Amino acid sequence: MFLTVTSPKAVMYPKHRNSSQGPIASPSFPELEKEVLAYWDKDGTFQESIDQRAAADAPEFVFYDGPPFANGLPHYGHLLTGYAKDLVPRYQTMRGKRVERRFGWDTHGLPAEVEAERLLGISGRPEIEKFGVAKFNEFCKTSVLKYTEDWRSYITRQARWVDFDNDYKTLDQNYTESVIWAFQQLHNKGLIYEGFKVLAYCWRCETPLSNHELKMDDEVYRDRQDQSVTVTFPVTSQGELAGVKILAWTTTPWTLPTNFALAVGPNIEYSLVHAKNSDLGDEKFLIASALLPNYLKELGFEDVESAQAAVSKTYLGSDLGGIKYEPIFDFYNDPSKFSIENAWQVLVGDYVTAEDGTGIVHQAPAYGEDDQMLCNAAGIPTYVSVNERGEFTSLIGTYEGQHVFEANKPITQDLKANGRLIRQASYDHSYPHCYRCKNPLIYKAVSSWFVETTKVKDRMLELNQEINWVPDHTKNGGFGKWLENVRDWAISRNRFWGAPIPVWKSDDPNYPRIDVYGSLDEMERDFGVRPTDFHRPVIDELTRPNPDDPSGKSTMRRVPEVLDCWFESGSMPFAQVHYPFENQDWFDSHFPGDYIVEYVGQTKGWFYTLHVLSTALFDRPAFKNAVSHGIVLGNDGQKMSKSLRNYPDVNEVFDRDGSDAMRWFLMSSPILRGGNISVTEQGIREGVRQALLPLWNSYYFFALYANASGYTASPSMASTQLLDRYILAKTRELIDSVTLDLDTFDSFAASAKVRDFAEVLTNWYIRRSRDRFWEGDKDAFDTLYTVLEAAFRVIAPMLPLVAEEMWRGLTDGRSVHLESWPEAEEFLQDAHLVRDMDAIREAASSGLSLRKSSGIRVRQPLAKITVAVVGSDSLRDYAELLADELNVKAVDIVEANAETSSSFGLKQSLAVNARALGPRVGKDVQRIIGQAKAGNWEKLAEGIFVDGTLLMEPEYELTLVADNESSDFAVGVTSSGFILLDTRLTPELQSEGLARDTIRHIQQARKDFGLDVSDRISLQLVCDEESVTALETHSDLISRETLASDIEIAAGQISAPLSVGETGGIAITLAKK
RNA sequence: GGAAAUGUAGCUCAGUGGUAGAGCACUCGGCUGAUAACCGAGCGGUCACAAGUUCAAGUCUUGUCAUUUCCA
Structure with a gap:
């Protein structure tokens, strides 16, 4: 019986598609990706990847997802971090771990309020209060959640597996209860205190600003011209400096009414100058020696020499501490009202420099962070003389009601009138401005709550040693140094939208009492109601009579501040599960986390706050492995800027090249090692060319020919064919090295290994095996199938979408991400084979080079090539392969030795092994190297003789160099021998x-x-x-x-x-x- | 102003104290019925600068400069 087959051949691959279409030669990766994403969504692959590990009772790999503040759409920075947050969990899942990935949202804080103000068209605290705190917070709540859906779609598109449905938000009642529990714990441990701290303050919006807000954009720091004044302070202490006028300098004359001290640098030299013709008459002055030349005119000197000649004595700053001087103003000069016993003296401060002004700095403790610390340490309190609007209070009677910037002028005039001013000049400097109202900020002490991090500093440093950092210099560099210089953490904000500071105070100072709450139960017990909302103003409505007040008139009221939102994100490990009110067991087994990754700035942000709270609350580090990656720059190496349009649009890249292309570009870059990277379309395309296309083409090649042969491949490592064995051994190497790299979070190194493997696979194994596939060689198909299947598992974390398509096309399995990581041990190990094949590849390469130099194209067959190598026996099996590659009729493989090399007209050259010879001969090694290079050596029976020195193995190495010219042969040298190409044409x-x-x-x-x-x-x-x-x-x-x-x-x-x-x-x- | 990191080919980066490498780009030549590829050759370097330690420094030490980041 004869049948005529008219229908197309049955198509085996891609297996999962059930179509009569074979594989696509040049697919649209973005289209493929969308199909895979839709499949995952329908299949529930992500959930299964966790559930199957749970069912197997697998060990966990605990990943902490830093909550992003979603007040806008994600940008490259978020995508980058997202890829890093996805790659490692995917890998660990394949390694058999259960990796839960719960998403979190950072919802509180000033950025949220700022956005709300912008949208509502109001600005500043008074306007918010007028608008209504309840309405305002309600607005914040909806506005911070506005972008969550957009985020979800971006993150899904980038193939990041995240549990959104079970997410946590910092505004949740449960979350906040854990946060106030943490506050109470810290309070109970004596790590919370209330104090004054100098903060950047906007007098128009009537609020202090956080450091975060000073970095909101580049507009904050702008050049500004201010009046600088140099003021005289006559010494009142007895002794040789009595009556001497100390010269101090400031760019904020308005702070002079609250001058309480002067600061000198301990190691700075100061000169006592007798200026007979100064602008103030015949006087003695004290000024930093280095800065004296800047004041020649005011002090009445012609030149530097005459000024220096008038110096009668010099002092080190450290000798000047404690000298008293006459205050400029007497607003505070009433001991019955103010603690001034330590005021108006010279203090020694490390931060003082001799670069600006006079080297002596005026100190106003309420208006400078350094000033405040130095003065407080010397027993000088912080007195604030300016109200919320930046106007002088009645304490400063002369200037009461004047705004500080307006008061600069009259104050300067008064100084002049009193003979206290010696110089007035304008001064250009970079100065912070409010990013909302663009007005210049002032620094001002405000009441604030602190975590006393300085108390746990040593323990934080100890626990830091238990953390593995990538890059490793972060441990004792970026993070370690930061911990060493830690300052107490100001955790309160005079704002509205945030977790409340859970402190209630008596409103009558005569009956003081402070209550700190750490749970809803405690609040219900004391206030009789269980709060339904921790937000203002609801929480502020909880009041009760002060139990310590027998008169019953005073009331316990909550302090008005809210918590710094960083306190909340730092509470994430326990607050996300409502610990300790619930999930105590869970927390015990999920803390510390195994892995966190964020951009380098978070070293001093989230990583830091996690570490502070973890150390203080649990005496443990919060995480075992932390990656702080670099930042993404625009294509010009500058910061990404919307206005400069210096980076490719995210969606364009997704649509044109796909998510895996972007993932590969970012993850193969040095960025996870802490470097920065410029995003260019060219760079993304390059990754596609080097990784995606070779892998896809290998898959396509396999599918095309398997379909053509009607063969369904099965896993096998049984082939004895040399190339098959070679690629199997190479696959083992790939698995081994990528495992090592990903274990250490080094996707940069892992990517390089994949790239090299793809190169060998396509340009050697497949290219050289093409005929066997054409002929339907089952060993070839089975081997390539086995290699590809394992390789696709290896690339799955790095190219999750394309790997999925290819892997399912090969196997029709459910998902590559549900598979186990390949076991290197299952693959052939054959170092000899790999070495021999590499030698053959070198010979091939060298042979092509000889063809080129002889001007004979590869299509022109040649009679013979002779390959001389050391250990030639094992290479004989490769003769046919090499003959084919080089298009020669015969390959002769001989042992490379002195005889063969000289008979083929080769010369030896001597290379000195400096590492071996150096220690023996010392500095002579340089001369010997030179002579050897020049060819001045001879070979004797006992060894190599160079310029009077006998070299023994392994102090030298003899290599071959081509020497003679022949029209019949071309000679080339390889690393272990040489090759000889017969160039005669018949x-x-x-x-x-x-x-x-x-x-x-x-x-x-x-x-x-x-x-x-x-x-x-x-x-x-x-x-x-x-x-x-x-x-x-x-x-x-x-x-x-x-x-x-x-x-x-x-x-x-x-x-x-x-x-x-x-x-x-x-x-x-x-x-x- | 302070701290940290980084300075190696035009670009992106490797590089155990032993006499400088890869990929990309560029130029020229070749090869190709999986490939958007590939192969060969060429071009390209004061290893930021300077001192020091050493027989020997890209590598270790110190200083300077530059860039970046973080903190002011």
Whole structure:
């Protein structure tokens, strides 16, 4: 019985698609990705990846997702971190761990309030209070959640697996209860206190600003011109400095009414100058010696020399501490009202420099952070003289009601009138401005709550040693140094939208009492109601009579501040699960976390607050491994800027190149090692070319030929064929090295390994094995299948979408992400094989180089190549492979030694091994190296003799160099020997070369004609007489290679011949049969 | 102003104290019925600068400069 098959061949691959279509040669990766995403969504693959590990009772890998503040759409920075947050958990899942990935939202804080103010068209505390705190907070709540859906779609598109449905928000009641529990714990441990701290303050919006807000954009710090004044302070202490006028300098004259001290640098030298003709008359002055030349004119000196001649004595700053001086104003000069016993003296401060002004700094403790610390340490309190609007209070009677900037002028005038001013000048400096109202800020002490981090500093440093940091210098560098210089953490904000400071105070100072609450139960117990909302103003409405007040008149009221939102994000490990009110067991097994990753700035942000709270609350580090990656720059190496348009649009990249292309670009960059990276379209395309396409093409090649052969491959490592064994051994190397790299969070190194592997796979293994696939060699198919299947598992964390498509196309399995990481041990280990094959690849490369230098194209067959290597025996099996690669008729493999090399006309050259010889001969090694390079050496029986020194193994190495010229042979040197290419052409060889040229042309014509690889043709060739003979000799070869069922070769004249061979021309006519 | 990191080819980066490498880009040549590829050759360097330690420094030490980041 005969059947005629008319339907297309059954298609095996891609297996998962159930289609009669084979694989796509050049797919749109973005389209493929969308299909995979839709499949995951439908299949519930992510949930299964966790559930299957849970079912197996697998160990956990605990990942903490830093909550982003979603007040806008995600940008490259978020995407980058997102890829890093996805890659490692995917890898660990494949390694058999259960990795839960719960998303979190940072919802509180000033950024949220700022956005709300912008949208509502109001600004500043008074306007918010007028608008209504309840309404305002309600607005904040909706506005912070506005972008969550957009975030979800971006994150889904980037193939990041995250549990959104079970997310946590810092505004949740449960979350906040855990946060106030933490506050109470810290309070109970004596780590919370209330104090004054100098903060940047906007007098128009009537609020202090956080450091965060000073960094909101580049507009904050702008150049501003201020009046600087140099003021005299006469010494009142007895002794040789009595009556001397200390010169101090400031750019904020308005702070002079609250001058309480002067500061000098301990190691700065100060000069006592007798200025007979100063602007103030015959006086003695004290000024930093280095800055004296800046004040020649005011002090009445002609030149530096005469000023220096007037110096009667010099002092070190450290000798000047404690000297008393006469205050400028007497607003505070009433001991019955103010603690001034330590005021108006010289203090020694490390931060003082001799670079500006006079080297002596005026101190106003309420208006400078350094000032405050120095003065408070010396027993000088912080007195604030300015109200919320930046106006002087009644304490400063003369200037009461004047705004501080307005008061600069009258104050300066009064100083002048009192003879206290010696210089007034304008001064340009970079100065912070309010990012909302653009007004210049002032620094001002405000009441604030603190965590006393300085108390736990040592323990934080100890626990830091238990953390593995990437890059490792962060441990004792970026993070360690930061901890060493830790200051108490101001955790309160005079704002509205945030977790409340859970402190209630008596409103009558005569009956003081402070209650700190750490749970809803405690609040219900004391206030009789259980709060339904921790937000203001609801929480502020909880009041009760002061139990310590027998009169019953005073009331316990909550302090008005809210918590710094960083306190909340730092509470994430326990607050996300409502610990300790719930999930105590869970927390015990999920703390510390195994892995966190954020951009380098978070070293001093989230990583820091996690570490502070974890140390203080649990005496443990919060995380075991922390990656702080670099930042993403625009294509010009500058910060990304919307206005400069210096980076490709995220959605364009997703649509054109796909998410895996972007993931590969970012994850293969040094950015996770702490470096920065410029995002360019070119860079993204390069990743596609180097990784995605070679891998896809390998997959395509396999599928195409397996379909053509109708063969379904199965896993096998049984092939004895050399190339098969080689690629299996290479796969083992790939698995081994990528495992090591990903274990240490080094996706940069892992990517390089994948890239190299893809290179070997496509450009050696597949290229050299093409014929075997054409012939339907089952070993070849099974081997390539086995290698690809394992390789796709290896790349799954790095290219999750494309890997999924290819892996399912091979196996029809559910998902590569549900598979286990491949076991390297299952793959062939054969170091000899790998070494030999690499030697063959080198010989091939060298042979091609010889063809090039001899001017003989590769299509032209040659008679013979001789390959001389050390250990030639094991290479004999590769002769055929090499013959094919180099298009030679014979490969002769011989042992490389002195005899063979000299007989082939090679010379030896001497390389000195400095590492071995150096220690023996010391500095002579330099001379010997020079002589060896110059060729001044001789080989004797006992060793190598160089310029009077005898070298023994392994102090030298002899290598070969090509020496003589021959028209018959070309000689090349390889790392372990040399090769010799017979360049003589015979007529037979030439005619075969001609045939091969012709074949090439025919193949191109087939392709141009749009024929399928299996289409048969009839062929006519027209050429000159001489070529006819040559082509006829090889007509079998030609018809076989080009699938020509009939072939006609004729001599004749042709108008536009295609050139073949050295001189010939040919015309090709073909028709599909 | 302070701290940290980084300075190696045009670009992106490797580089155990032993006499400088890869990929990309560029130029030229070759090869190609999986490939958007590939192969070969060429071009390209005061390893930021300076001192020191050492027989020997890109590598270790110190200083300077530059860039970046973080903190002021």
